[in-house]
Amino acid sequence: MLWNTILLALREIKRNVMRSVLTILGIVIGVGAVITMVTIGGGATAQVKEQIASMGSNLLMVTPGKRLGPGQSSNTVLFKASDGEAILRDVNSIAAVAPVSSRSIQAVFGNQNWSTQVTGSDNQYFRVTNRSIRLGRQFSDSELRSGAAVCIVGETVRKKLFGGQESLGGNIRLEKLSCQVIGILEAKGQNTMGMDQDDIVVIPLRTYQRRISGNQDVAMFQVSVQQGASTDKAQQDIRLLIRERRHLSPSDDDNFNVMDMKEIANMLTGTTQLLTALLSAVAAVSLLVGGIGIMNIMLVSVTERTREIGIRLAIGAFEREVLMQFLVEAVVLSSFGGLIGIVLALTASVWLAGMLRVPFVFNAGIVVIAFLFSAAVGVIFGYFPALKAARLDPIEALRYE
Amino acid sequence: MTALNHTDNQPLIELQGVTKVYGTGQAAMHALRGIDLRIDEGEFVAVMGPSGSGKSTCMNILGCLDTPTAGVYKFKDIEVGKLTRDQRTRLRRFYLGFVFQGYNLLSRTSALENVELPLIYRRVPAGVRRARALETLETVGLKGWESHTPGELSGGQQQRVAIARAIVTDPAVLFADEPTGNLDTARSREIMDLVTGLNRNQGITIVMVTHERDMAAYAKRTVRFLDGLVESDEQNGRAT
Numbered sequence: 001m002l003w004n005t006i007l008l009a010l011r012e013i014k015r016n017v018m019r020s021v022l023t024i025l026g027i028v029i030g031v032g033a034v035i036t037m038v039t040i041g042g043g044a045t046a047q048v049k050e051q052i053a054s055m056g057s058n059l060l061m062v063t064p065g066k067r068l069g070p071g072q073s074s075n076t077v078l079f080k081a082s083d084g085e086a087i088l089r090d091v092n093s094i095a096a097v098a099p100v101s102s103r104s105i106q107a108v109f110g111n112q113n114w115s116t117q118v119t120g121s122d123n124q125y126f127r128v129t130n131r132s133i134r135l136g137r138q139f140s141d142s143e144l145r146s147g148a149a150v151c152i153v154g155e156t157v158r159k160k161l162f163g164g165q166e167s168l169g170g171n172i173r174l175e176k177l178s179c180q181v182i183g184i185l186e187a188k189g190q191n192t193m194g195m196d197q198d199d200i201v202v203i204p205l206r207t208y209q210r211r212i213s214g215n216q217d218v219a220m221f222q223v224s225v226q227q228g229a230s231t232d233k234a235q236q237d238i239r240l241l242i243r244e245r246r247h248l249s250p251s252d253d254d255n256f257n258v259m260d261m262k263e264i265a266n267m268l269t270g271t272t273q274l275l276t277a278l279l280s281a282v283a284a285v286s287l288l289v290g291g292i293g294i295m296n297i298m299l300v301s302v303t304e305r306t307r308e309i310g311i312r313l314a315i316g317a318f319e320r321e322v323l324m325q326f327l328v329e330a331v332v333l334s335s336f337g338g339l340i341g342i343v344l345a346l347t348a349s350v351w352l353a354g355m356l357r358v359p360f361v362f363n364a365g366i367v368v369i370a371f372l373f374s375a376a377v378g379v380i381f382g383y384f385p386a387l388k389a390a391r392l393d394p395i396e397a398l399r400y401e
Numbered sequence: 402m403t404a405l406n407h408t409d410n411q412p413l414i415e416l417q418g419v420t421k422v423y424g425t426g427q428a429a430m431h432a433l434r435g436i437d438l439r440i441d442e443g444e445f446v447a448v449m450g451p452s453g454s455g456k457s458t459c460m461n462i463l464g465c466l467d468t469p470t471a472g473v474y475k476f477k478d479i480e481v482g483k484l485t486r487d488q489r490t491r492l493r494r495f496y497l498g499f500v501f502q503g504y505n506l507l508s509r510t511s512a513l514e515n516v517e518l519p520l521i522y523r524r525v526p527a528g529v530r531r532a533r534a535l536e537t538l539e540t541v542g543l544k545g546w547e548s549h550t551p552g553e554l555s556g557g558q559q560q561r562v563a564i565a566r567a568i569v570t571d572p573a574v575l576f577a578d579e580p581t582g583n584l585d586t587a588r589s590r591e592i593m594d595l596v597t598g599l600n601r602n603q604g605i606t607i608v609m610v611t612h613e614r615d616m617a618a619y620a621k622r623t624v625r626f627l628d629g630l631v632e633s634d635e636q637n638g639r640a641t
Contacts, residue, residue: 316523
């Protein structure tokens, strides 16, 4: 009986090629879109987490103002280089402190120019940001002390300005400052926010203050805590130290911010998760649209199908046989469409993940959900019109218009 | 199903005061107003009457495609009205064949598959099924057309496929609702010769609705309907 029914259903699918293809297509699009979006979103989240882990969880950022970002108040008190020295000296378990001031500047070499991020700092910067010098050397103490016109450039800047030429020892111009390239940084690629970390020029802090910013301020400090030491403790100690240095009374709020990378990590992960949720919503809409497509096809063919059911009943088919046939047909079409959708989605995800340089993370949950949803849509819209028709007297089904 | 065993003096089909009303209240339409009819095994009955006289409705009730509003329908002394839906389906499956005016073949399906269909529901094994379908198609003169779909066949050929589908199960009765309604005279005669042959050679009881006197003349007996009632019932050749 079951084999008979499956046979009838398969025959029916073959007979109505167009209807079958459209039904399958609706399911393929729905399932495919959902799985692709969620997989890519998952990959992006995983990548963010991975990058944060590679940055190290022992990093603290000390920034002026109440909070990071556009909420900064105008009466922000900026740091001086001595604040950094105090942190290193007075707070326990600090491995390194790097002052960081930076600005976007047009760098020129010969007839090449390139807009890049110019950062004033010292050799601690390379330690804190976990970067090494591929070619050349770090700043010397005298260069740092005197504010010499020397710089260390990232791979992107080197490529843009020098191309195939020898870069070490070359002089690049940063506004009025002409400085000599003494080192090339190891390439690091994009960071979590998609910014090119190799698009950078590092010059001694003093040089930056004198020749670029024209003041003694330091925009922020990046602090690396010793391995095994508590970042929470260090964070608290730095906070107390700066409050003391700034003579803040107990009732005053902090006019600076000591941020743990974990907080930044959480923020970024939250953002990517939001993005994933958004993409999933878009995908869910496409699943819904696919479902409506299936519904339309099924409803349009309801007249023909009702007559067909009438014929089958008239020549001696049981109601349950007809229903079973339609059910099998719907299940076969839906699962077939679902499987194609899954295969296409996974292929597309692997390809897209490669293109977008995010890891491919297989999410079995969404595959199952998308498949079940599409199957449900196919079965509901394929089966229920048939259920209505099969309950009629055969002659009514035959007369149906 | 032992109760369906046939004894000679029993009518095959018996209708007692069968009525059929469509709609309710003021809009109610009385298609049948109390039909009494008896048909014996081996008969060839033509049912005639103008449009709206209830002949098709009566036919659908006889073929278990429709249910009467009131009255008794006995098939081989079984009261059809007391059967369940599945039991009536079983009756259609094993005893009744139906030919419609509009053919009602499955579209985009080959003649062979259309004829095989009732056998599939009878659980006839594939090999036997195929052989019998081919044989029946040959009987109705469609040898060589087995793989054609209804769209590729003429009206006469489609009706032959429909007849083949109705008789492939060796039914006790063949109901034909204006089988020649859509056909020209020559095709109609071919179909009627075929139907007459089935009655004469295979002993299939035939009940045929028609509004053409020529076609009714093939039958042994003519029942005339008028306004939902039997107007006359006479043996052909004897009366007139």
